Amino acid sequence: MAAPVTTSASELQRFLDGPHAAVRDRVREWLAQDGNAPAYDLPIEEHRAQVLAWARDLAGRGETVAGYPSEYGGGDDLGGYISGFETLGFGDLSLLVKVGVQFGLFGGAVLHLGTERHHERHLRDIATLELPGCFAMTEDGHGSDVQHLRTTATYDTDAGEFVIDTPDDDAHKMWIGNAARDGRMAAVFAQLIVGGEERGVHALLVPLRNEAGTVLDGIRIEDCGPKLGLDGVDNGKLWFDGVRVPREALLDRYAKVSPNGTYFSEIESSTKRFFTMLGTLIQGRVSVCGAAINASKVALAIAVRHAEARRQFGPPDGVEVPLMTYRTHQRRLLPHLADAYALHFAQERLVATLAECFGEEGERGRELETMAAGLKAVGTWHATATIQACREACGGQGYLRANRFAALKADTDVFTTFEGDNTVLLQLVAKNLLTGFKHEYAELDTLGTAAFFAGQLWTTIAERSALRELVGRIGDDLIPGRDEEADLLERDAQLDALRWREEHVLASLARRLRGGLDDETDPFELLIACQDHLVLAARAYVDRLVLEAFADAVERAPEEHRALLSRVCDLHALHLLERERGWFQEHGRFSSTRSKALIKAVNAACAELAPHARLLVDAFGIPDQCLASAATIAGGA
């Protein structure tokens, strides 16, 4: 590698921080202040109180409203808000989740599903945390399939009120953040019934507690009980028994009910209406993805410091060498480090897209939704795997709570299944890809229904000419060894390989679905039979997206960072191709020689990057207060 480092960690950090460096720095400063370091051993009630106090402090500093409109005290800067939120991912993740619930989910529901009246009345209080609130969607019986949740909101024309009910125990609200302790109001998702007619899921603002904190009549709240992690978040269960709220409580941006009980929506299909409302979830997924990536950076920073400071074994002369010397240790850490860089740039692109297209319908909206779902799945799984690898790489030291891994593991664990279960999300991605982002509405539920295949989807696929052409071509592409001479150290060859895989997997999936539909196969069984293919197609899409984002970042990086970043990008790409080399050989894209060469190329990239690992993690700009506290790990400074 030609002289890769002509730069310092802080300069590289400037490039990584991108357009929202200022807000990131403010959050870093806040995290570095006395008393704001992650809690790792507080009793649960103290932890919750601490988290609420931290959230209030952040709100008081205006760090939580950047995404709101300026007329309600915000900054009209969604990208800035998410960047600040992500940076909280370096610290106590209970705080991050609490902030996400209050300002992102609850505030987001009021902002995006409500109208001016709701904004005027509540947004300022939400932004200051004067009004702590909940996002009450998930039920015990329906987590992924929220279109079929069963809480009801029945309009009583005489009283001009909605009556909220939990029909049976399976339908109580579950996992509702902010509910067990602090929430005074909730955006409750319920099946709306007007004039005896079911209108599908809508959201209403329902007060839960009075200002003294007493739970209101008709409402029952229980703590969800001890959790695997996120002790500082007060998740609760909610039951409603004939709770009455005024007609104005309906968040009525997409559907209105007149005083005399006439229902009106500009969106005719109730399914489309529901998925339009669910669009608000996209911001949550983008936020969780960024948080997961940043949590993985903390683990990497700790493990890299440890690998440089800790010495064990050595050559016969008796001098012990740092763990980072060992190829096995490099292999454990550095591909994850390269992935963290890659995902960082992909996330930067996702946040920019979100800021630009949030709320849009049509293709751009669908593309945003697809990116968000795919990156959320891949980013959160990356975090789980990376944190585990880093814990193990720190040996016994990694097992001390003071060294952060306990909380990192436990708190991020749920990221893979909340805000959309990753496996379900990847199927959503595949469905959107098949339709070329042209499908009208798209959310989790359609994956579970075979209606998805019953004509409409296939028509869209068939109309997508590029894909149709590809479907026809598959088979001709299988020329063994065709890529023999391509140099996988070249970025274009790496990109080419991933683009080819994405198109190939998607086209063969489309062909399989079409073939299946020609038969008399039950569409639901066909869907199940293709599920692993759907997931593979989604992964191939995300893999390409991530590498493109990283490659683009290398191109636009200031001269002095380019060589180093390019080598990190190589490691990311090579390690991915190494992992997928079975597939590439199967499809005649890599010869066995080329495939074996990948292993050596990954080893070589690891060895070259090992001396720069510390600089690479320092460039994340994680405050020392957020890193391990035990000297052996924090050492090597």
Add this chain to the structure above:
Amino acid sequence: MAAPVTTSASELQRFLDGPHAAVRDRVREWLAQDGNAPAYDLPIEEHRAQVLAWARDLAGRGETVAGYPSEYGGGDDLGGYISGFETLGFGDLSLLVKVGVQFGLFGGAVLHLGTERHHERHLRDIATLELPGCFAMTEDGHGSDVQHLRTTATYDTDAGEFVIDTPDDDAHKMWIGNAARDGRMAAVFAQLIVGGEERGVHALLVPLRNEAGTVLDGIRIEDCGPKLGLDGVDNGKLWFDGVRVPREALLDRYAKVSPNGTYFSEIESSTKRFFTMLGTLIQGRVSVCGAAINASKVALAIAVRHAEARRQFGPPDGVEVPLMTYRTHQRRLLPHLADAYALHFAQERLVATLAECFGEEGERGRELETMAAGLKAVGTWHATATIQACREACGGQGYLRANRFAALKADTDVFTTFEGDNTVLLQLVAKNLLTGFKHEYAELDTLGTAAFFAGQLWTTIAERSALRELVGRIGDDLIPGRDEEADLLERDAQLDALRWREEHVLASLARRLRGGLDDETDPFELLIACQDHLVLAARAYVDRLVLEAFADAVERAPEEHRALLSRVCDLHALHLLERERGWFQEHGRFSSTRSKALIKAVNAACAELAPHARLLVDAFGIPDQCLASAATIAGGA
């Protein structure tokens, strides 16, 4: 699959339980008793007191001494002891570790490193827990490389005593189980100095506390502090400052010191002596491996019950289907379930080998050491991956502590790095394989020193004619497509593939090392360059070993279980081959067609086994009290 199930879970359990069914059943009964279910939310001090009380109760029932000689109250039944210990893996893992420290490590050191005097004096009290003790080997500065630990035991001829010292802070004992709260004595590993001469690491019995629990003069004990898991185990740090113990405190089976300070050992080489003493660690590894496998069974039993009880989405007619219906869900759980079966039978074989060959030197001893190291690594990583997959497959329910995953994840996490770091252990395996188990001594340390390559090792490799022949042959084997027609659904073809891979990887490793030594490469750098190859060779060995054990179990299974077990064995083998299909294609062993067929074969096996998943987990015989407590997960009964 031809009518696979003509059997009940309890009959299948009888076969799984094997020769030690009685002790397994006694431990199951104990676990099912009121008050013995795993603790999931006790404050740390209560948890520790509970764990001690449980351990005393077990000791009082004689469940902890089966492995000791009958003259000291034991049953001369090491296999029975380990089987009972493994079964504790269904319950609170803090108890399991506490039991392992007291009866396995501490008792094992006295039994195997001491002589009759030590046995007479202590074994009965150890067996009843009258004398709680520690195994004080690891130091803060030396965890994997214990040959270089730095605590000293200097013989004072005038006083006829050893003086134990912690030379500096880096050398304090660390992670010592039973030290922070309960231990009254420790087997302390220290560099022995007699007549001014260093004799290497030896173990001595050092009292830590008096009967009232007061720490003795010269000894400092601190709690290690909050850990990621295993809260019920009192891990501590130990410092020694001029602590005097009588000459008889030396555990002197392998080396004696006379009153006048003459050192004598039948084992001349101090390194060989050290590794002979370390042989006692084998039992610990076998025990941890069994515990990890059983912990993974608990996770699988919970996740399979959940997958059958929980319904989400479904075909357009609106009937929601159980999660287990989905291919993605089957793919998440069933290969892990098949692996748990495979590892169960491999562990059964390992325990039988341990009971037969423990303490033997020579080839059989080396082979046992190799099996134990390899299976410990693969079994504990299996547990980590399986528990994680099961947690995710249970969604939010899996995130409730009451549903066991929090403790399963946290408590088993350290298994991958204690009793030998997995990555280091796999390198030990590879080294033993290279020498065909003929190397004189073999332990972790030699992996870190290049002395390992400096002649002796290579001589042994060269003498191993089969391997030499193979080394010569490599290259000729690369006939693409040679296996095209082999049916990978046949057991012999599966075994063939794994045996071929093991031999091929090992031979190419040997060739690479020999090639490296011909050059003027630094041997330590050569070792580092080959580390990933060493790890691959070890994995290939373990993979073959595990499949052989499973295949053998299928053969000897009673007629009525054979078809079902055979299909589970298929899934294990096919999934492994699917994972490794990149390698098999690279080496011309699988054509691309054969390779792709593996994916379909895994899907088919999953679909066939899904209806039997509940029976397969029920056959583990896990008491209900050890499964999840929340109704949604425990449901489906």
